[in-house]
Amino acid sequence: MTATTVHQPTHREALWELEDAFERGDLITIFGRCTVEYDGRAASSLDPGRRLLILKPDGTALVHTDENQKPVNWQPPGSEHHAAVRDGRLRVRSVRSSPDETLDVRFETVEQLSAMAVSGRRDLSVTGSEADLRNALLDRPALIEPGFEPLATERPTDAGPIDLFGRDSDGRPVVVELKRRRVGPSAASQLQRYVAAIEREEGDAAAVRGILVAPSVTDRARRLLAEHGLEFVAVEPPSDGSVAVSTATDNDADVVDDDTDDDTAASSTAESAGEGSN
Amino acid sequence: MTATTVHQPTHREALWELEDAFERGDLITIFGRCTVEYDGRAASSLDPGRRLLILKPDGTALVHTDENQKPVNWQPPGSEHHAAVRDGRLRVRSVRSSPDETLDVRFETVEQLSAMAVSGRRDLSVTGSEADLRNALLDRPALIEPGFEPLATERPTDAGPIDLFGRDSDGRPVVVELKRRRVGPSAASQLQRYVAAIEREEGDAAAVRGILVAPSVTDRARRLLAEHGLEFVAVEPPSDGSVAVSTATDNDADVVDDDTDDDTAASSTAESAGEGSN
DNA sequence: CGTGCCAGGTGCCAT
DNA sequence: ATGGCACTTGGCACG
Numbered sequence: 375m376t377a378t379t380v381h382q383p384t385h386r387e388a389l390w391e392l393e394d395a396f397e398r399g400d401l402i403t404i405f406g407r408c409t410v411e412y413d414g415r416a417a418s419s420l421d422p423g424r425r426l427l428i429l430k431p432d433g434t435a436l437v438h439t440d441e442n443q444k445p446v447n448w449q450p451p452g453s454e455h456h457a458a459v460r461d462g463r464l465r466v467r468s469v470r471s472s473p474d475e476t477l478d479v480r481f482e483t484v485e486q487l488s489a490m491a492v493s494g495r496r497d498l499s500v501t502g503s504e505a506d507l508r509n510a511l512l513d514r515p516a517l518i519e520p521g522f523e524p525l526a527t528e529r530p531t532d533a534g535p536i537d538l539f540g541r542d543s544d545g546r547p548v549v550v551e552l553k554r555r556r557v558g559p560s561a562a563s564q565l566q567r568y569v570a571a572i573e574r575e576e577g578d579a580a581a582v583r584g585i586l587v588a589p590s591v592t593d594r595a596r597r598l599l600a601e602h603g604l605e606f607v608a609v610e611p612p613s614d615g616s617v618a619v620s621t622a623t624d625n626d627a628d629v630v631d632d633d634t635d636d637d638t639a640a641s642s643t644a645e646s647a648g649e650g651s652n
Numbered sequence: 653m654t655a656t657t658v659h660q661p662t663h664r665e666a667l668w669e670l671e672d673a674f675e676r677g678d679l680i681t682i683f684g685r686c687t688v689e690y691d692g693r694a695a696s697s698l699d700p701g702r703r704l705l706i707l708k709p710d711g712t713a714l715v716h717t718d719e720n721q722k723p724v725n726w727q728p729p730g731s732e733h734h735a736a737v738r739d740g741r742l743r744v745r746s747v748r749s750s751p752d753e754t755l756d757v758r759f760e761t762v763e764q765l766s767a768m769a770v771s772g773r774r775d776l777s778v779t780g781s782e783a784d785l786r787n788a789l790l791d792r793p794a795l796i797e798p799g800f801e802p803l804a805t806e807r808p809t810d811a812g813p814i815d816l817f818g819r820d821s822d823g824r825p826v827v828v829e830l831k832r833r834r835v836g837p838s839a840a841s842q843l844q845r846y847v848a849a850i851e852r853e854e855g856d857a858a859a860v861r862g863i864l865v866a867p868s869v870t871d872r873a874r875r876l877l878a879e880h881g882l883e884f885v886a887v888e889p890p891s892d893g894s895v896a897v898s899t900a901t902d903n904d905a906d907v908v909d910d911d912t913d914d915d916t917a918a919s920s921t922a923e924s925a926g927e928g929s930n
Numbered sequence: 931c932g933t934g935c936c937a938g939g940t941g942c943c944a945t
Numbered sequence: 946a947t948g949g950c951a952c953t954t955g956g957c958a959c960g
Contacts, residue, residue, distance in 0.1 A: 422774065443956090504951065560935090837949080944949085
């Protein structure tokens with residue numbers, strides 16, 4: 375059997391199962407009414423309630439409730455799980471150092487405890503990342519601007535690594551910052567820092583161009599770009615590895631002034647076909 | 653019984669249990685060998701492996717593996733779970749719109765399926781947030797600087813809301829940006845944007861001061877602050893609601909040059925004694 | 931709904 | 946370890 379489960383065990387029975395599961399390196403789920411105390415980078419406290427505790431063999435601990443994607447409390451990988459019965463009740467404590475953090479789960483009742491052998495995520499391939507966007511643009515640099523010549527990716531500077539560095543048809547240095555989604559002010563500032571760094575390097579101020587490449591940009595970010603003489607080129611978010619300029623942004627000046635912010639989603643999700651059988 | 657579990661059910665049995673659990677609004681865990689396909693803001697694919705699928709009544713879906721705190725695949729709250737048996741195999745599909753996203757989990761084998769009634773997180777109180785830091789500083793403004801007078805929090809500007817706005821003993825406007833932990837370049841840029849916004853408002857450039865308040869700052873951020881004539885005040889992260897200046901930062905010039913980056917953790921969690929009561 | 935920002939962010943990879 | 950940054954970031958609060 376690959377999954378062992380005990381229902382409404384005594385706290386001591388639960389402890390036995392827990393220790394066995396620790397031994398086997400299983401992933402463990404405990405469901406029951408409990409309180410949760412956390413102290414570390416911050417501190418929090420949870421009143422009694424019925425929750426799901428997940429303990430991973432890598433030291434991760436997760437306390438999940440009814441709702442929300444994120445656990446209400448947790449402990450990162452690398453922590454050490456300890457279990458004990460105090461006052462006749464199961465207590466699971468997950469501790470780590472640097473930073474010093476403690477998660478304490480005290481069970482009033484244990485409804486169910488399961489242990490299962492879970493396999494690690496071996497091959498997860500994600501497409502649509504910023505790296506994919508970069509590769510697509512390296513294949514077709516003209517999407518950024520006709521005549522743009524890429525020279526380096528992740529080019530190191532005083533202010534950090536530049537996503538894509540190159541030169542335009544006039545030989546001017548161009549700093550390109552890539553974002554896979556609509557960007558706000560922080561991205562504009564980031565680009566500005568890189569441009570300033572290159573300007574310091576080259577010693578020739580005002581000759582360095584900065585281009586923000588993203589699906590779209592907020593108003594504030596657009597204004598920020600304008601203030602610093604930076605440019606914006608709209609590309610659709612990379613879906614299958616290919617990219618496309620969303621609209622013909624006539625980008626020759628230092629600031630774009632068109633308003634390409636509607637995301638033509640397409641969205642032909644017509645899968646209303648019967649997947650019933652219920 | 654508050655938790656129903658079936659072991660190694662047929663796929664059709666699993667489907668029945670699933671539908672009942674959906675009906676009851678239970679939190680559901682399914683453990684088995686499966687493949688996972690995701691398509692939406694990005695796209696990903698997972699080869700067959702033994703994983704734990706969690707379905708929440710609020711529409712959240714989580715695929716957890718052996719390791720890591722974050723699920724290897726997921727669907728945010730608000731999605732709709734659909735289950736069906738195709739080709740004799742259980743398939744769980746979680747769909748949401750805006751953005752259009754689909755998570756597809758196909759089980760080769762279902763080892764275990766559990767459903768439990770979990771209560772929502774009612775009262776979670778976290779201390780040590782940035783808001784706590786702000787309140788502590790409002791109580792003792794002199795921690796920022798002797799004579800500093802707070803005037804507003806979350807003061808709106810052209811560039812966004814300022815954490816803490818006030819005036820110094822000379823009547824000069826002061827923009828304060830708070831961070832609960834060690835900060836990098838982005839925080840410096842953020843402060844710079846706010847200072848520039850206030851300078852535009854006041855019309856009197858160079859008269860506006862900007863102070864970054866955080867436990868510590870990286871070298872690059874420090875340099876950025878210096879470039880823009882911004883200041884830094886070190887405070888220990890708020891632990892129990894109180895704050896303390898980490899070291900006597902003689903901050904009268906525009907840039908501090910001391911190096912306060914050691915975090916005296918303290919951490920006196922000595923509760924090995926019998927903590928009886930309830 | 932979008933905009934902006936904090937978060938116990940997490941995770942990845944570089945020095 | 947620290948630093949810098951992307952992330953299907955998630956979550957909240959506000960206009």
